[in-house]
Amino acid sequence: MEHFFLARVVHVLAIVLWIGGVAMVTTVLLPAVKRFQSEAERVEFFEKVESRFAWQSRVTTLLAGLSGFYMLHVLGWQRLAMIEFWWIHAMIAVWLIFTLMLFVFEPLFLHRWFNERAQRAPRSTFRLIQGLHWFLLVTSLITTAGAVAGSHGWFWV
Secondary structure, three states: OHHHHHHHHHHHHHHHHHHHHHHHHHHHHHHHHHOOOOHHHHHHHHHHHHHHHHHHHHHHHHHHHHHHHHHHHHHOHHHHHOHHHHHHHHHHHHHHHHHHHHHHHHHHHHHHHHHHHHHHOHHHHHHHHHHHHHHHHHHHHHHHHHHHHHHOOOOOO
16 A cells, blocks of 8 residues: 555646646746747747746656556556546546647647747737647646545545
């Protein structure tokens, strides 16, 4: 059981850094970048910061996934069949979205697409990025609230 508690500590710390970083980018960085006068400066600055944060996100997403799946294995996969553990499905879905974005879509085409689109339509590209970040943040926060409540015995079903 000692490994389980260590996995939970790693999981919570990874989530704090990962979703906390998403919150900082969404609520602080993007609004600050939006105030830049030059559209080229917006893109350049956002690219620099986002690329550094991407590595933190990759590491914390990986740690969250490994520790989360380990805990699910210890507690039993049958929880996925129980409606009161809906939040586990939500955690897996949020993790999967971020994992695909960080490890598949961004390196394969999203980075290039963002740069090309930002050259053609910087304002709408920036609005799209803001909207996606808000969607990911709100979804992550609802999932986190459900996971905290559910893992402490409060079932909304």
